[in-house]
Amino acid sequence: MTEDRADGHTLVPGRASGAAVVLEEPLSFWGGFDPVTGAVVDPSHPQAGAVLTDRVLIMPSGRGSSSSSSVVAEAIRRGTGPRAILLRHPDPILAVGAMVAAELYGRSCPVVVLGAGEYGALGEGEVEVEVEAGPDRAVIRTRR
Amino acid sequence: MRIVLGLARAMGADRLLDVRSAHVDGCLYHGQVSLDFAERLVTGGARVAIPTTLNVGALDLLHPELYRGDREAGERGRRLMDAYVSLGCRPSWTCAPYQLPERPSFGEHVAWAESNAIVFANSVLGARTERYGDFIDVCAAITGRAPDAGLHRAENRRGQIVFRMSGVPERLLRDDVLFPVLGHLIGARTGTMVPVVQGLPLTTTEDQLKALGAGTASSGSVGLFHAVGVTPEAPTLEAALGGRGPDREIEVTTRDLVRVRDSLSTGTSSPLRAVSIGTPHASLAEFEQLIRLLGGSRVKAGVGFFVSTGRHILRQIEERGWLEVLAQAGVSVVTDTCTYVTPIIPPGRGAVMTNSAKWAHYAPANIGAQVLFASSAECVRSAVLGTIWRDPELWPDD
Numbered sequence: 001m002t003e004d005r006a007d008g009h010t011l012v013p014g015r016a017s018g019a020a021v022v023l024e025e026p027l028s029f030w031g032g033f034d035p036v037t038g039a040v041v042d043p044s045h046p047q048a049g050a051v052l053t054d055r056v057l058i059m060p061s062g063r064g065s066s067s068s069s070s071v072v073a074e075a076i077r078r079g080t081g082p083r084a085i086l087l088r089h090p091d092p093i094l095a096v097g098a099m100v101a102a103e104l105y106g107r108s109c110p111v112v113v114l115g116a117g118e119y120g121a122l123g124e125g126e127v128e129v130e131v132e133a134g135p136d137r138a139v140i141r142t143r144r
Numbered sequence: 145m146r147i148v149l150g151l152a153r154a155m156g157a158d159r160l161l162d163v164r165s166a167h168v169d170g171c172l173y174h175g176q177v178s179l180d181f182a183e184r185l186v187t188g189g190a191r192v193a194i195p196t197t198l199n200v201g202a203l204d205l206l207h208p209e210l211y212r213g214d215r216e217a218g219e220r221g222r223r224l225m226d227a228y229v230s231l232g233c234r235p236s237w238t239c240a241p242y243q244l245p246e247r248p249s250f251g252e253h254v255a256w257a258e259s260n261a262i263v264f265a266n267s268v269l270g271a272r273t274e275r276y277g278d279f280i281d282v283c284a285a286i287t288g289r290a291p292d293a294g295l296h297r298a299e300n301r302r303g304q305i306v307f308r309m310s311g312v313p314e315r316l317l318r319d320d321v322l323f324p325v326l327g328h329l330i331g332a333r334t335g336t337m338v339p340v341v342q343g344l345p346l347t348t349t350e351d352q353l354k355a356l357g358a359g360t361a362s363s364g365s366v367g368l369f370h371a372v373g374v375t376p377e378a379p380t381l382e383a384a385l386g387g388r389g390p391d392r393e394i395e396v397t398t399r400d401l402v403r404v405r406d407s408l409s410t411g412t413s414s415p416l417r418a419v420s421i422g423t424p425h426a427s428l429a430e431f432e433q434l435i436r437l438l439g440g441s442r443v444k445a446g447v448g449f450f451v452s453t454g455r456h457i458l459r460q461i462e463e464r465g466w467l468e469v470l471a472q473a474g475v476s477v478v479t480d481t482c483t484y485v486t487p488i489i490p491p492g493r494g495a496v497m498t499n500s501a502k503w504a505h506y507a508p509a510n511i512g513a514q515v516l517f518a519s520s521a522e523c524v525r526s527a528v529l530g531t532i533w534r535d536p537e538l539w540p541d542d
Contacts, residue, residue: 074175
């Protein structure tokens with residue numbers, strides 16, 4: 001087992017850990033993710049059918065509809081959402097969804113942005129990810 | 145305010161700025177969280193501090209009989225719409241707030257949600273808004289403040305990726321059908337950059353830019369595009385690029401466009417079930433075009449024909465006597481909502497034809513429809529014939 005550590009920029013603070021799920025292409029949560037089942041439902045997404053529940057979601061960025069904040073928050077409320085979201089590019093729409101879920105329900109889903117090198121190193125093989133996102137900086141530990 | 149500040153921190157903004165208006169998208173029901181959030185604000189006595197318009201809700205409040213969904217979900221959708229009105233928002237119920245008379249002026253900071261409205265405000269009006277979404281939209285409306293970051297800042301509005309249209313035939317460049325397809329292509333290829341389109345005719349209309357923007361914002365995350373010689377921040381290519389070279393250049397070909405057009409359809413050989421246009425909400429000019437295309441003929445019995453629009457446009461078509469003409473022709477006008485976010489189109493076998501890339505992109509997953517993307521003329525003629533009709537002259541080299 002090897003362990004790696006990467007630093008990131010916190011969008012939404014919190015702590016979480018889980019198995020990684022890497023989406024190769026950006027996902028629009030609204031219209032692309034079902035908060036009842038926790039699955040990717042966008043038929044044009046290469047990973048349609050992938051389940052995000054209790055995983056650490058790794059994807060380049062969000063996409064499309066500004067309603068995605070609601071869908072992320074609803075998924076966190078229902079417990080069908082990811083435990084943490086790691087992005088290559090900041091996405092305010094996803095971040096607000098996670099912030100509102102924390103405000104309303106006290107449930108945390110940290111959202112972190114990583115640099116190109118750190119992001120690229122994440123997605124290889126079966127990975128367990130631990131996210132510790134403070135007010136500004138985040139530490140990501142991966143075990144494979 | 146806590147959420148506005150949280151967002152400012154997330155975006156790396158060191159200050160907030162005043163916004164003059166807000167457009168709120170959170171009034172469409174997406175689950176219990178929608179109501180929990182809005183009703184918490186209402187209970188806390190919150191009121192919006194700036195003029196605030198509302199996006200579509202789950203119901204057509206003027207024509208509630210059109211709703212075919214679950215009764216309880218309908219009730220919750222209505223409760224949410226009521227909550228936002230009691231916060232002081234204007235019941236405009238449209239995804240095209242830029243069609244209202246009091247739209248933002250060039251350089252004005254606003255906080256708009258709804259991806260197509262955001263891209264239109266930034267690109268076509270030259271107003272400045274970041275890509276806001278549910279919750280943050282009403283937080284900005286209540287505080288009148290937004291983070292000084294993203295597309296509010298001049299340095300982030302510079303074009304980076306150039307799409308050249310020189311290889312696309314003139315006839316296609318002038319046809320409405322090009323714009324949603326081109327938008328879909330650009331959105332998918334742009335990533336998080338600001339795209340610049342070079343080579344659109346100077347006569348490109350606001351409705352064509354609306355379709356282009358809506359396409360870019362549904363297939364991608366585009367919040368601002370420039371069209372050289374057409375949009376206000378792009379008098380020249382150099383101005384659009386902020387005096388620097390482009391990061392990337394793409395030559396758009398007719399073949400690329402045909403491929404994207406085909407990818408927008410899921411049901412090309414099925415019988416015709418319905419036609420849905422007006423995504424984003426139809427403008428007065430689009431209604432005028434629809435009446436011209438119908439030319440006095442009637443939609444074939446058994447085929448549904450729906451046009452989504454806002455109340456303010458509905459009033460104008462009513463005054464002109466067009467609503468009566470459309471009713472006679474078998475066309476249903478839907479307000480306050482849209483046919484791909486709520487069940488309105490009668491169930492049945494066959495494809496739904498649309499001239500909207502956004503509708504084509506979202507409807508299969510949202511309402512389970514088979515989609516056939518086509519031009520407005522193809523949609524109308526097919527509806528009249530009762531069977532799918534394609535214009536053989538429309539796409540060169542097809």
